[in-house]
Amino acid sequence: xxxxxxxxxxxxxxxxxxxKRYKYPAFYxxxxxxxxxxxxxxxLAEKIAALPTAERNQIGPALNERTRHPRMQQISVxxxxxxxxxxxxxxxxxxxxxxxxxxxxxxxxxxxxxxKIKIIKEVRTFxxxxxxxxxxxxxxxxxxxxxxIAKEEANGIxxxxxxxxxxxxxxx
Numbered sequence: 001x002x003x004x005x006x007x008x009x010x011x012x013x014x015x016x017x018x019x020k021r022y023k024y025p026a027f028y029x030x031x032x033x034x035x036x037x038x039x040x041x042x043x044l045a046e047k048i049a050a051l052p053t054a055e056r057n058q059i060g061p062a063l064n065e066r067t068r069h070p071r072m073q074q075i076s077v078x079x080x081x082x083x084x085x086x087x088x089x090x091x092x093x094x095x096x097x098x099x100x101x102x103x104x105x106x107x108x109x110x111x112x113x114x115x116k117i118k119i120i121k122e123v124r125t126f127x128x129x130x131x132x133x134x135x136x137x138x139x140x141x142x143x144x145x146x147x148x149i150a151k152e153e154a155n156g157i158x159x160x161x162x163x164x165x166x167x168x169x170x171x172x
Contacts, residue, residue, distance in 0.1 A: 104172060109141065126157055
């Protein structure tokens with residue numbers, strides 16, 4: 001049994017009191033209440049709804065061009081969060097053939113066993129791997145450390161690995 005009488009501002013709850021009922025909205029709108037649309041917008045929405053489906057599908061691209069919105073660029077997700085068992089689809093292979101001249105892979109061929117810890121630390125600096133994952137990756141040598149990077153970045157990584165006692169090569 002606990003007592004709260006030592007708290008000066010404590011007021012015991014009435015045992016016969018009913019719990020408070022709060023009125024919740026039908027749905028949650030994080031932006032708060034909005035003003036109703038104008039008559040012009042309502043008329044425009046009615047005209048769009050009356051259009052046939054084929055013409056309705058052309059509205060989006062036409063509006064994007066008219067308002068000069070920039071096109072959304074495709075983001076390459078190759079090698080992000082992929083482990084060694086993650087496969088590549090046929091679509092990514094065709095992309096690689098196009099981007100062969102600019103994208104390079106860095107492969108760790110071998111390393112000096114005395115410099116293993118330094119190599120693991122260096123691998124962690126240019127990958128987002130944890131200590132355990134980097135250690136497992138280095139121990140699997142020869143292994144590709146980083147894929148689809150620029151030639152300058154690849155050369156920098158190879159130089160850093162050579163400096164700490166590893167042998168790395170650049171692959172296309």
